[in-house]
Amino acid sequence: MMDETEFLSALRTLPLHPGARQLRDDCALIEIGGETLIFNHDTMTEDVHFRPNADLADVAYKLVAINLSDLASKGAEPVGILLGHSLGGNDGRFIEGLREVTAEFSVPLMGGDTVAATGASTYAVTAVGRATSRPVPSRTSAEIGQGVFVTGPVGRAMLGFEGHPEHLANFNRPRPRLTEGRALAPLVGAMMDVSDGLLLDAFRLANASNVSLALDSTLIPVADPARADECMRWGDDYELLFTAARDVRLPVAATRIGQVEPRGFAPLVLDGEPVLNSAGLGYSHG
Structure with missing residues (x-):
C-alpha cells in the first residue's frame, strides 16, 4: 500500500x-x-x-x-x-x-x-x-529574508482532544481564519493553514518554496509550555502559517517564529539543528 x-x-x-x-x-x-x-x-x-x-x-x-x-x-x-x-x-x-x-x-x-x-x-x-487578492497565496512563494509567522498558539486542539474543557471547542469546532486570511493575502509570500502539525507543515512549506525555514521553538506560541514539543507536532489547530517581510505592519495578530533562509541541505532548521526528513514532525496519512 x-x-x-x-x-x-x-x-x-x-x-x-x-x-x-x-x-x-x-x-x-x-x-x-x-x-x-x-x-x-x-x-x-x-x-x-x-x-x-x-x-x-x-x-x-x-x-x-x-x-x-x-x-x-x-x-x-x-x-x-x-x-x-x-x-x-x-x-x-x-x-x-x-x-x-x-x-x-x-x-x-x-x-x-x-x-x-x-x-x-x-x-x-x-x-x-x-x-480577494492576486496573486493568490500559495505554499511556493516564500522569499529569502522574510519572517515566518503564525496567527495563534498551537496545541489547543490536542488539549481539547484530551478533554480539557477550555479547549474542547478547538478540537470539535475549529475556527477558520477567514478574516485574517483575507487581510494577509496581499502581504504574504507563502501561506498555508496548520492542519497536520506546525513543524510538519513548516517542513512542507519550505519544500514547496525550495527554501529553508529556520524556526526558534522558544518563539512559537503554544497552549501548554510544559508540552511545547507535543503542541508543535500534534496538529488540528487551523492557524495560518505564513511568510512576510520581517518589518511588515501586519493587520492581524501574529507571532514571528523564524525566518526564511536560502535552501541548505535541510528544509527545516529548528533551534539551529537541521531536520532532514518529516518523520515524526506531525500527522501523516499512511
Whole structure:
C-alpha cells in the first residue's frame, strides 16, 4: 500500500489542470472571466478523524470548517459547499451541525451526493471560494529574508482532544481564519493553514518554496509550555502559517517564529539543528 507521499507522486504523473499547482498546494484555482475561483476538498472518516461516539453535529461543523480553513489560506471569500454524506449515523444531528456552520460563515450548500454505506462512516466536503487578492497565496512563494509567522498558539486542539474543557471547542469546532486570511493575502509570500502539525507543515512549506525555514521553538506560541514539543507536532489547530517581510505592519495578530533562509541541505532548521526528513514532525496519512 502506498503512503500519502507516494500516492501524490503517482498522481503527478497524470495529466494535471494548470490550476492544480502540481498538487503542491492546498487548493486548486480556475480563472473564469475576471474572477479566480478556489476549490478545496477534505474528507473525515470515523475512527481516523473522529471517535465513533462523536456528536455528528460537531463532525459536520468541523468538516466544513477545515475546508474553509484552506480557503482562508488563499485569502478567499467562501461561495458555497458540496457535500458527500454517508447515511446511517445520527443524520439529524449532522444536519443540525451543518445548519450551524453554514449560517455562521455564510456559506450555502450547493449540492453533493448521499450514499447508504456499511462500515465506518465517511463524510466529505468540496468548498468553493472566490479570490480577494492576486496573486493568490500559495505554499511556493516564500522569499529569502522574510519572517515566518503564525496567527495563534498551537496545541489547543490536542488539549481539547484530551478533554480539557477550555479547549474542547478547538478540537470539535475549529475556527477558520477567514478574516485574517483575507487581510494577509496581499502581504504574504507563502501561506498555508496548520492542519497536520506546525513543524510538519513548516517542513512542507519550505519544500514547496525550495527554501529553508529556520524556526526558534522558544518563539512559537503554544497552549501548554510544559508540552511545547507535543503542541508543535500534534496538529488540528487551523492557524495560518505564513511568510512576510520581517518589518511588515501586519493587520492581524501574529507571532514571528523564524525566518526564511536560502535552501541548505535541510528544509527545516529548528533551534539551529537541521531536520532532514518529516518523520515524526506531525500527522501523516499512511
